[in-house]
Structure formats: C-alpha cells, structure tokens
Amino acid sequence: MVTLEALWLFTGIYISAFNLLLSARSRHALRSLLFVVVFNALLLAVFGTFQKLLKAEGLYFGLQPSPQPRFFASFIYHNHWGAFCVLMLASGLGLFFHYLRRHTLRELGHTPAIFVLIAVFTIAITAPMSGSRSGTVLVLLMLGGALVHWMRIMNQRTKSTSSKIAFAGTGLAVLVAVIAVTYPLARPAIEERLRDTQQQLQKPKEPGPTQSRMVLYRDTWHMARDRLLFGWGMASYPNVFTIYNTQNRGTKDNLPHYYHDAHSDWLQSLAELGVVGSVLLGLCAIAPFWRFRQSLTQSILSLYLLAGCGVILLYAWVEFPFGNVAVSICFWFSLFFALRYSRLDSEH
Numbered sequence: 410m411v412t413l414e415a416l417w418l419f420t421g422i423y424i425s426a427f428n429l430l431l432s433a434r435s436r437h438a439l440r441s442l443l444f445v446v447v448f449n450a451l452l453l454a455v456f457g458t459f460q461k462l463l464k465a466e467g468l469y470f471g472l473q474p475s476p477q478p479r480f481f482a483s484f485i486y487h488n489h490w491g492a493f494c495v496l497m498l499a500s501g502l503g504l505f506f507h508y509l510r511r512h513t514l515r516e517l518g519h520t521p522a523i524f525v526l527i528a529v530f531t532i533a534i535t536a537p538m539s540g541s542r543s544g545t546v547l548v549l550l551m552l553g554g555a556l557v558h559w560m561r562i563m564n565q566r567t568k569s570t571s572s573k574i575a576f577a578g579t580g581l582a583v584l585v586a587v588i589a590v591t592y593p594l595a596r597p598a599i600e601e602r603l604r605d606t607q608q609q610l611q612k613p614k615e616p617g618p619t620q621s622r623m624v625l626y627r628d629t630w631h632m633a634r635d636r637l638l639f640g641w642g643m644a645s646y647p648n649v650f651t652i653y654n655t656q657n658r659g660t661k662d663n664l665p666h667y668y669h670d671a672h673s674d675w676l677q678s679l680a681e682l683g684v685v686g687s688v689l690l691g692l693c694a695i696a697p698f699w700r701f702r703q704s705l706t707q708s709i710l711s712l713y714l715l716a717g718c719g720v721i722l723l724y725a726w727v728e729f730p731f732g733n734v735a736v737s738i739c740f741w742f743s744l745f746f747a748l749r750y751s752r753l754d755s756e757h
Contacts, residue, residue, distance in 0.1 A: 411645070411648075412642045412643045412644055414644070416643055418734070419643070419737075422734075422737055422738050422741055423693060423741055425738075425741075426738070426741035426742045426744070427697075427741075427745055429742070429745040429746055429749045430745050430748060430749050433749045433750075434753075436750060436753045436754065439746060439749065439750050440504065440507070440710075442746075443503075443504060443710075443746065444504065444521060444525070446497070446500060446739075446742070447497060447501045447504065447525060447528050448528065450493070450494075450497035450501075450528070450532055451528040451531055451532065453482045453483065454482070454528075454531050454532045454534075454535045455531065456482050456483075457481045457483075457484075457490070457535055457538070458531075458534070458538060458594070460481075460482065461481070461538050461539075461598075462594070468480060468483060468485070469483075479539065479540040479541075479598075481535065481538065481540075482535075484539075484733070484735070486732075486733065487539040487540045487541040487544070488541045488543060488544055488728050488730070489730060489732070489733035489735075489736055490535070490536075490539045490541060490544065491536055491539060491541035491543060491544015491545070491547065491548070492544065492547075492721055492724060492728070492730035492733070492736045493733070493736050493739060494532055494533065494535065494544055494547075494548055495544070495547050495551060495717055495720050495721060495724070496717045496718075496721060496736070496739040496740065496743055497532050497739070498529055498532060498533060498548060498551045498552075499551065499713050499714055499716055499717025499718075499720075499743065500713070500714060500717070500743065501526075501528050501532065502529060502551070502555050502713050503709065503710040503713030503714055504521070504522070504525045504710065505522050505525045505526050505529065506555075506558060506562075506709050506710070506713065507708075507709055507710045508521070508522035508525075509522065509559075509562060510562070510709055530587050533548050533551075533587060533591075534587065534591045534594060534595070536548040537591055537595040537598060538591075538594060538595040539598070540598040543724070543727075543728065547724065550720075551717075551720070552584060552587070553584075554716075556580050556581065556584055559576075559580045560577045560580060563576035563577070563580075564576075621656060622672060624655060624656055625656065625668060625671065625672060626671070626672075626676060628650070628653045628654055628655055628656070629646075629650065629653070629671040629673070629677065629680055630680075631653050632646075632649060632650055632652075632653040633676065633679040633680035633683075636683060637679075637683060637684055638683050638684055638685055639682075639683040639685055640679070640680060640681045640682040640683030640687075641680060641681055642681060643681050643686075644681065645681055646668075646669070646670065646671060646677055646680060646681055647667070647668070647669045647670075649680075650668055650671075650680075651667070654666070654668060669732075670729040670732045671729065672727070672728055672729055673725070673726055673727060673728070673729065674725035674726075674728070674729050674730065674731045675687075675725055677729065678690060694744060697744075697745070698744070701748040701749075701751060701752055703755075704751045704754070704755035705747070705751050706751075707754045707755040708747075708750055708751045708754040710750055710754075711746075711747035711748070711750050711751035711754070712747075714744070714746055714747035714750075715743075715744070715747045717743055718740055718743050718744050718747070721736070721740055
C-alpha cells in the first residue's frame with residue numbers, strides 16, 4: 410500500500426509537469442507562470458525570515474510543533490529548504506538574464522527584472538538563516554556563477570576598459586552587500602553551524618555525523634545489494650532498512666536510531682527500485698532531455714533552469730532533496746519548463 414501511494418504521488422507530479430511539453434504554446438505565458446512560482450518562493454522566504462527573527466519554536470509561528478529544530482518557513486528540514494532555494498534562484502536568475510539580454514540597463518526598469526532580482530537576493534539570504542550549510546554553499550556558487558555571467562555580458566556590451574571595470578565592480582559590490590546584509594540577520598544560525606563544524610573537525614576520531622553518514626551509506630548499500638536487480642519496492646526504505654541498520658542505538662545516549670531516508674537519493678533509489686527501476690526512473694528525465702537537446706542552447710532561461718536541476722541531481726548524491734514533495738515538484742517543473750521554453754524559443 411505504501412509503495413502504491415508513493416508511485417501514485419510520483420506519477421501525479423511527473424504527468425502534471427510533463428503537461429508543460431504538451432499544452433504550453435506561448436513563451437509569455439510560460440514566463441508569467443515562472444514569475445508566479447518565483448513570487449511564491451519570495452513569500453515563503455519572507456514568511457520564514459519573520460518566523461526566524463521572532464524565534465518561533467514551531468511551524469507557522471509556533472502553531473504547529475516541528476519534529477526538527479532547524480525548520481524554515483513551511484519546510485521541516487533545513488536542507489530541503491536549501492535545495493528549494495537553489496531551484497528558485499535558478500528560476501529567478503534565468504528570468505533576470507532573459508530580460509538583460511533583450512534590454513539595455515536603462516530599459517530594465519520598465520521590465521520585471523528588478524523585482525526578480527530583489528526576489529533572488531531575498532531568497533538567497535534565507536539559505537544561511539535556515540541553518541543549511543550545504544544549501545548556503547550551493548547558493549553562493551549560484552550567485553558566483555551569475556556574477557561571472559553578468560561580467561561577461563557587460564564585457565560584450567562595452568569596449569571601454571573603465572566601463573568594464575565599473576560594471577564588474579558594481580556586480581561584485583552587490584554580492585558583497587548581500588553578504589553584509591545576510592550576516593546580521595542570520596548570525597545566530599551561522600555561528601551555531603560554525604561551532605558544529607569546528608567541533609566535527611577537532612574530533613575526527615570520535616563518532617560524529619560524518620562517520621555516521623558513511624556507516625549509513627554502507628548499510629544502505631548492503632540493503633541494495635541483496636535485491637540489486639529490482640529492489641525492495643518504492644518507499645520501502647524506512648521499513649526494510651531496520652534489518653540492515655547497524656546504528657540502531659546511539660553511542661552516547663543508547664536511544665534507538667531510526668532512518669526514514671538514506672541521505673542519498675541515488676543510493677536509496679538503488680535500494681528501493683534496483684538497477685532496473687533506477688534506470689527507468691532516469692529515463693523519465695533523459696528521454697525528453699535527449700528529444701529536445703538540439704534547442705537547449707537557444708534560451709538562457711532554459712539553461713539556468715537546467716543548471717539548477719543539475720545542481721540538485723549532484724546534491725542528491727549526499728542528501729535527499731527528492732524526499733521533499735515541494736522540491737520534487739519544482740525539479741520536474743523546471744526540467745519540463747526548460748525543455749518546452751527552449752523549443753518555443755528556437756521556433757521564433
């Protein structure tokens with residue numbers, strides 16, 4: 410029954426996102442839809458920020474207890490919010506550079522580009538506020554890549570060396586200003602995570618999160634190895650893994666340890682779906698990607714969305730972003746949006 414429910418959920422998400430390939434006929438309509446998605450993320454970021462600043466002890470300003478202390482907005486797990494931020498930043502940056510390539514700097518004020526840029530920076534600030542170290546690193550990489558792209562575009566638009574330096578300095582100054590604003594707001598979360606990191610580095614021989622994670626991967630591999638071809642079934646991990654879990658008791662408190670996820674979506678997919686199921690799941694993305702491959706380079710907006718999807722796929726090696734429904738929806742939405750938009754762009 411659990412497997413059927415998980416399969417039904419995945420099918421609903423996939424087919425809903427796949428409809429973008431079939432129904433979308435207008436680039437303007439697609440951009441408007443993406444604008445709504447980014448605006449929704451902005452509202453969540455503002456909501457989560459106020460929730461953190463008021464030191465809420467639970468979700469929705471304490472109305473709903475959270476099973477995990479590092480929650481943000483309506484996300485229970487901080488690293489899920491970090492993954493969501495990456496996808497939303499990719500969407501926002503894609504929209505901004507779409508307008509930048511088609512307008513001069515003076516004309517940008519008459520487009521949604523400025524609002525999108527504000528949304529991007531607001532969402533980016535929330536990554537360290539959520540306490541997600543990996544999410545913060547990914548967000549910084551995304552912003553760093555966007556800064557390089559900005560410099561490249563400005564470099565192509567002007568021949569004056571002084572202007573090139575001015576544009577590069579402006580982009581760098583904006584990034585520094587965002588970091589400067591972020592630190593006072595996210596200071597408690599940043600300092601707490603820095604202390605955690607320092608303790609982990611000072612005590613490498615003692616059992617800690619890193620060693621525990623490696624044991625978890627090893628045990629998950631043992632689970633996958635026993636049914637390598639077809640796996641144990643979708644969503645079977647929480648129940649089956651109890652047989653293979655060698656960390657069923659804490660070393661310090663001797664309390665039971667339960668794992669609902671493998672903290673590696675790739676490894677968990679191998680355990681649940683086997684080689685055959687994992688390949689079929691991968692083909693759900695590879696087949697349409699291959700079909701539209703020739704038009705992908707036509708749209709900078711599509712390239713940014715695909716870059717966000719690629720970052721999440723890499724992140725899924727060491728975390729479980731697809732364990733969150735919102736992240737899964739945004740991933741498939743971004744993928745099929747990018748494919749459809751690139752085709753429409755190439756036709757025009």
